[in-house]
Amino acid sequence: MTDELLLEVRNLTQYFERPVSWLERVFGGKQQKSRVVHAVNGVSFAVRRGEVFGLVGESGCGKSTTARTVVGLLPPKGGEILFASKDITGLSGAKLTPLRRKIQMVFQNPYASLDPRQRIEDILTEPILFHESVSRADARERAMALLDKIGLHRDQARRYPHQFSGGQRQRIAIARALATGPELVVADEPVSALDVSVQAQILNLMMDLKDEFDLSYLFIAHDLSVVRHVADRLAVMYLGFVVESGSSEEVFERPLHPYTVALLDAAPSLAKKSKSVPLTGDAPSPVNLPPGCPFASRCPKSRPECETERPTLREVSESSGRLLACHQQ
Amino acid sequence: MPAPLLEVRGLKTYFTLWGGVVKALDGIDLTLGVGEIMGIVGESGGGKSVTAFSIMRLIDPPGRIEAGKILFEGEDLLSKSEAEMRKMRGRAISMVFQDPMTALNPLHTIKDQIDEALRLHTGMNERERGERILSLLHEVGIPNPEERLSSYPHQFSGGMLQRVVIAIALAAGPRLIIADEPTTALDVTVQAQILSLMEATVRERGAALILITHDLAVAAGMADKIAVMYCGRVVEAGTADSVIRSPAHPYTRGLLNSMPSAAQTKGRLAQIPGVVPSLLDLPPGCAFAPRCELACDACGAGVPAMVQVEPGHEAACFALNGGGNI
Numbered sequence: 001m002t003d004e005l006l007l008e009v010r011n012l013t014q015y016f017e018r019p020v021s022w023l024e025r026v027f028g029g030k031q032q033k034s035r036v037v038h039a040v041n042g043v044s045f046a047v048r049r050g051e052v053f054g055l056v057g058e059s060g061c062g063k064s065t066t067a068r069t070v071v072g073l074l075p076p077k078g079g080e081i082l083f084a085s086k087d088i089t090g091l092s093g094a095k096l097t098p099l100r101r102k103i104q105m106v107f108q109n110p111y112a113s114l115d116p117r118q119r120i121e122d123i124l125t126e127p128i129l130f131h132e133s134v135s136r137a138d139a140r141e142r143a144m145a146l147l148d149k150i151g152l153h154r155d156q157a158r159r160y161p162h163q164f165s166g167g168q169r170q171r172i173a174i175a176r177a178l179a180t181g182p183e184l185v186v187a188d189e190p191v192s193a194l195d196v197s198v199q200a201q202i203l204n205l206m207m208d209l210k211d212e213f214d215l216s217y218l219f220i221a222h223d224l225s226v227v228r229h230v231a232d233r234l235a236v237m238y239l240g241f242v243v244e245s246g247s248s249e250e251v252f253e254r255p256l257h258p259y260t261v262a263l264l265d266a267a268p269s270l271a272k273k274s275k276s277v278p279l280t281g282d283a284p285s286p287v288n289l290p291p292g293c294p295f296a297s298r299c300p301k302s303r304p305e306c307e308t309e310r311p312t313l314r315e316v317s318e319s320s321g322r323l324l325a326c327h328q329q
Numbered sequence: 330m331p332a333p334l335l336e337v338r339g340l341k342t343y344f345t346l347w348g349g350v351v352k353a354l355d356g357i358d359l360t361l362g363v364g365e366i367m368g369i370v371g372e373s374g375g376g377k378s379v380t381a382f383s384i385m386r387l388i389d390p391p392g393r394i395e396a397g398k399i400l401f402e403g404e405d406l407l408s409k410s411e412a413e414m415r416k417m418r419g420r421a422i423s424m425v426f427q428d429p430m431t432a433l434n435p436l437h438t439i440k441d442q443i444d445e446a447l448r449l450h451t452g453m454n455e456r457e458r459g460e461r462i463l464s465l466l467h468e469v470g471i472p473n474p475e476e477r478l479s480s481y482p483h484q485f486s487g488g489m490l491q492r493v494v495i496a497i498a499l500a501a502g503p504r505l506i507i508a509d510e511p512t513t514a515l516d517v518t519v520q521a522q523i524l525s526l527m528e529a530t531v532r533e534r535g536a537a538l539i540l541i542t543h544d545l546a547v548a549a550g551m552a553d554k555i556a557v558m559y560c561g562r563v564v565e566a567g568t569a570d571s572v573i574r575s576p577a578h579p580y581t582r583g584l585l586n587s588m589p590s591a592a593q594t595k596g597r598l599a600q601i602p603g604v605v606p607s608l609l610d611l612p613p614g615c616a617f618a619p620r621c622e623l624a625c626d627a628c629g630a631g632v633p634a635m636v637q638v639e640p641g642h643e644a645a646c647f648a649l650n651g652g653g654n655i
Contacts, residue, residue: 058519165605195605196372196584197584197601199587200587200588200589200598201600224517225590226589262518266517267546268521268546268547268549270546270549278518278521278522279522282519
């Protein structure tokens, strides 16, 4: 790992507007205004070359939206995205194409992310042929080499996705991501649809491939033990905000934000039979963001200023690069 | 020793498909005492959910319970008529499903759905039922239950809905609750809420609970006993502590080792090689043998029987038949 920043995300904002439907226009009294879902609210983080950066949080916290915005599937509504020090914010069309080669994505559900009507060899050669001017035979040879790397047999190349198990399909999805020779792989919950024993296989494979192909990962997961295992550094998200970030060792050993503490407490583990009091309530709606700290409504340590003033993400110790957004510290 | 609440003996549930017979349950034994919490763990295809549906007698064609006994309070559920079963379901044994969004009827209010269970299974009049609904909602931790009575399922979050489902399951005071992956669809912090709620209500009422989960850590956190299933068989069963601390079956050990843990943060995870075989094409003998590092000739020849590892803890593995350590 070097200190060179491969991906830098600054103040990223993403929201979705839900227009008023005709039914509401005709019948609805109070819902005449369009509703805005604030999915990502000024998120900043950086992925260094060669590291695994984890993005953790519960559903609805904006981690997948962040990932989709970073890879260019959604145009950002605000903020900047820098890749290898080049501003790539809001690039589209032909300008985005060369970047897609360098930033690839692995999705959560390998049953949905592979085209059921394409053979495996076509799934793997298509990105190569699209991005590079090589002959079909060369592309095919490279696809076959990828199959070796992910632990599938070359004679399985003419099969269709439905002939493979979930774990094998996720291997294929990973191979497809690697086909273009990316530098950054954005993996959105790559193992959460898989059984535990298969999950271990895929995590091991991803770590092996990272070393072999000099990859960096933006690794998104809700499972803390998985993130702890793979990530060098991580950011914890809540309601579209980063509430805490730092090296994964430090965050797990000494969580500072009350939400991180609660999240770690809530995770079931074999070791502890803890009976700590779980968090009450649910996360607030991203349609009506609370004016103060996003976590104030569920925070056991909440004080009056937490309800009114939104804490900013700031450094808590210079040496470790630990960031925290909380009024308490 | 008092008679167990539930005794499953040699239960076989087969599904007859075009491609052959799927032996989803191939002779399983389970014993559950009054007020006990049992975790059934294993990966998909192990037969956990089929076990739950077999106990409830909710197996539809092409599935069929081929053999075995399900003794609930001494009576064999398999010899009961459908009408008798209907009186048991919800009253003596109730169920909590994985996805609360689909377990409830979107067209009825929460009140109506809890009321249905009370109307069918208790002799309460309308006023008593109304009070009972409020106290149930209060018990499962729904804030302001009076105001939520006339809400529809879509107006609740996933965690709140699962609380409603639990309230329905508790309504008629069952002696056994079967929860099939009750927190898999929920977030970690909500999962912690629901698990502690389930444990508290079950213990308080002295009801027994079968908790089906793929997450060994969830089972370890609240179960008294754990049964590990693989390809339609129980491969290991015992008290939760002994199964987690000293797993005897290579599959259980593989599962435990492949979980990323705090103790071993970096480096490679221990993995179980290969994949779960198709139930249509099971290997002969022990189904785990092709993935097992201890497999020997005997494993391919016959199915190992459960042997005692220590008192209250048994496993089905030929490597254990020597009676000692592997």
